[in-house]
Amino acid sequence: MVAITVKGSSPVNAPAPRRRKRLLSVEAILDAALALVDETGRLTMGELATRLGSSASSIYHHLPGRDAILEALRDRMGQAIGAIPADQPWDTGLALWVRRYRDAFAAHPNLIPMLTGQTITDPTVLASYEQVTGMLLRGGFGEDEVVLWLSVVDNFTLGSALDLAAPDDVWSPSAPAGGESPTPRMDAAVRAAPRGRERADAAFELGLTALVAGMRAHLDAAADNG
């Protein structure tokens, strides 16, 4: 007799599992942790264990605590960003990285303050910063400035990722019923602008262009002074 396996289940003729609890894996823990962060905006080992139908000590067997889980989630973001094709000009490479970076965090805005609140130790993400560092150094940025520019780019990108979770209307028109608006210029600007995802995307591209132009102006000024 041939044992027929169904994807994700045990072979039909295999002995019954000893425990009823779902078998934990690192991937299952991370899926549950990310879902918890997305839904509630926080991550506690107790709530994670409840969600997994498991215990905190079983989770610790796979991942040594909350910080390690967050670093593993950071790793997932880093995997989604991926490596940037080598030997590109710094501005092209940076723009590519920033677009992928924003995309990776777009669906997980609640994860952002958690990850910015803890030291980056994940090797995938450190390797990504190493690559961008190399790009900036080759572009002519000073070694003592690279970390500041990485911070600037992080701040702009994570702020832009948060913006993807904004409502379709960011600003409410403030006109009282039948009355004169106290914010007529803002109301007109909102009417003239795109809404929703279109607004967020257009702002991101405009800001990225401005930031790269400002970085280029900084390089030019440094070259003039040197």
Added chain:
Amino acid sequence: MVAITVKGSSPVNAPAPRRRKRLLSVEAILDAALALVDETGRLTMGELATRLGSSASSIYHHLPGRDAILEALRDRMGQAIGAIPADQPWDTGLALWVRRYRDAFAAHPNLIPMLTGQTITDPTVLASYEQVTGMLLRGGFGEDEVVLWLSVVDNFTLGSALDLAAPDDVWSPSAPAGGESPTPRMDAAVRAAPRGRERADAAFELGLTALVAGMRAHLDAAADNG
């Protein structure tokens, strides 16, 4: 006999309050809500009522729900930012606004995703955007672009405010004990850069300068094309 009143309490000769519960006020609710957000990263009416030793319905008597509480907290941020002195050049005025804006949110990073997730209806904050809109229009930015630039500035500023909650060491050196580091350029850049608050402040100022320079380049290009 003259009833002596002590600030915040009942007149001495007034009848004793019927209930032992602390008297709720809008300010007390907002203080507790902000403390809850700062400590836990979330805001639920149930937890807020527990913290106040009150009930959700008593809170609703003062503020009609979670969204209204968040808008009132947004108002507090707007009050902290204050009005920008009129008739300044757009770049000077914008830089002043952005610095105050970051300062206002610096101590409340958990509030950021909550406020970016909901439509702005608070009159104080709308008035602040109206003022900045006027500044940008006078500076020569097109009415159809103002909202995009406001989004860019919001994203950069809120990302930079989140960065103030970062640990002293944002990137961990990835050298294994006694081994060669897989990220030598990043490690050197981190060693050459300031740490902690000094890093965050220097990055913020560098990014603000670059962003304003990029906005100026955009204006110049539009003038050349017009």
